[in-house]
Amino acid sequence: MARKQGSHAEITGPKVRQAALRLFARHGFAAVSMRQIAAEVGVQAGALYLYTPDKQTLLFDLMRDHMEELLSDWQVPEGCAKLALEAFTRHHIRFHLARPELVFIAYMELRNLEPRNFAVIEGLRKAYEDQLESILKRGVATGRFAVPDTKLATLAIIAMLTGVTTWYREGGRLDRDAVEGIYWDMVRKAVAVE
Amino acid sequence: MARKQGSHAEITGPKVRQAALRLFARHGFAAVSMRQIAAEVGVQAGALYLYTPDKQTLLFDLMRDHMEELLSDWQVPEGCAKLALEAFTRHHIRFHLARPELVFIAYMELRNLEPRNFAVIEGLRKAYEDQLESILKRGVATGRFAVPDTKLATLAIIAMLTGVTTWYREGGRLDRDAVEGIYWDMVRKAVAVE
DNA sequence: GTCTATAGCGCGATAGAC
DNA sequence: GTCTATCGCGCTATAGAC
Incomplete structure (x- = not known):
């Protein structure tokens, strides 16, 4: 396919997303201007609107793609709940440390x-939490785990694991x-039968 | 002390902080304007500058006072590490759920x-983490706790407990x-000797 | 596909009347 | 102590040249 001089859509599009990712993560969505993103990419502010309809969509696309990858990257192992929980724990940490x-x-x-x-992202987040909760429920049902409340344990474990990215x-x-x-x-012991 | 008509410094000052607190928490510091805060208080934007030198100081004062209260509200119990850890856990949750x-x-x-x-707040945060880590170290030294790494366990426990505010x-x-x-x-079991 | 230019608006902060 | 008015600036998004 012929390409016009000065045309770099295949390169510039991803670069816009990449720049938005870096700047949003560093300074926060509200604190970042389209001018900053354009400067990071090396184009003028107006040119960004060739790659995104607006700033909000730039944020949403990053978040949706991330959550969808988180979900699609993970398959619940069938067998033993303890092995499934270990796989979840290790996968969660690996996945989160990588990005x-x-x-x-x-x-x-x-x-x-x-x-x-927001509703879309919350739905994806909920689906991910359900993956862990189903493992905990399975372990409780078979007597392998002892947790007083699977929903609360799910949130506690995810909070603990996700915290790894802060340090x-x-x-x-x-x-x-x-x-x-x-x-x-720590996870293994926290859900263990005493 | 005599008060001029229309003078409400004793009321308006706290109301400004209160409004900033609510709006920053809801929308984020960068997304909130001084005009929004003024509207919430029921004054004009210019009047806010009687109570704070600028927007940044409004944020900093909220955070510093919060962290100082978190620290001053807590005294490490002397005796048994397990009782100290329970006290820390319950205090952390109570304190965080209350605000x-x-x-x-x-x-x-x-x-x-x-x-x-930032450096000031980070120092206060570090001091708080040290409170928990010293409890874990004490428990490990006396053989009451088994944690592979007290620093990591400190961060993991705080992340888990603080997560309670999200749900x-x-x-x-x-x-x-x-x-x-x-x-x-969960905390008790996570650090337990098996 | 990228540029320059700009519309239209809201921002943080200040000045000065009352 | 609060108001109105305003300065000077930066913002998102668009129009139109090239």
């Missing part, structure tokens, strides 16, 4: 979504495998 | 602080005491 900026945005910018967009830094004291192991140890 | 808006702001608006203000609603399925008990059960 800290998206995680941060998906967590912090919910209130900047328009109501319709983990590449090249720090612990590598990713070590972090996974330590968190799994 | 969800301040908690939300202290957590979400760190990146909107100027560097000097707890007054008048919901569980009251505050029940929530405290359930979280304490």
Whole structure:
């Protein structure tokens, strides 16, 4: 397919999303201007509107794609609930450490979504929580786990695991495998039958 | 002390802080304008500057006062590490559930602080984390707790407990005491010697 | 596809009347 | 202590040249 001089749509589109991702994560959606994003990409502000209808959609697309990838990347293992819980724990940490900026945005910018967009993201988030809760329920039903309230335990575990993104830094004291192991140890014990 | 007609400094000052608290928590610091705050208080935008030098200070004062109260409200119990950990857990949940808006702001608006203000808040946050870590270290030293890494466990526990503010609603399925008990059960088991 | 220019608006903060 | 008025600026989004 022929390409006009100065035409870089295939490159510039992703670069716009990438720049928005970095700046939203660093400064927050409301604090970032379209001019800043354009400067990061290396185009004029007006040119951004070739790649997104508006600033809100830029945010929503980042969050929706992130949540959909989180869900599609994960398959509940069938067998033993304990193995499923370990797989969930390790996958959650791996997935979140691999894309800290998206995680941060998906967590912090919910209130900047328009109501319709918010509902979509909340639905995806709920679906993800249900994955963990079903594992906990399974373990409780088979007597492998002891949790007083599966819904609350689901939220507590996800909060604990997601917190890893607030302090983990590449090249720090612990590598990713070590972090996974330590968190799994705490999760395992927290739901254990005494 | 005589009061001029139309003078309401003793009332308006706190109302400004209160309005800023509500609006920052709901929409985020960067998304809230001084005009919105003024409208909430029932004065004109210019009048706000009688009570704060600028918008940044309004945010910083809310966060600093919150963190200082969090610290001053808490005294580490001397004796048994397990009792100290239970006291910390229950106090953390009680304190956070009692002021969800301040908690939300202290957590979400760190990146909107100027560097000097950020350093102050980070210092207070670190001091609070140290309270919990010292309890965990004490328990590990006396063989009451088994945690592979006290620093990581500190952050994991705080993340888990603070997460309660994201879902707890007054008048919901569980009251505050029940929530405290359930979280304490998970924390207790997570650090337990097997 | 990207540019320049700009419409139309809201912002934080200040000045000065009352 | 609060008001009105305003400065100077930056914002999102669009129009139209190239």
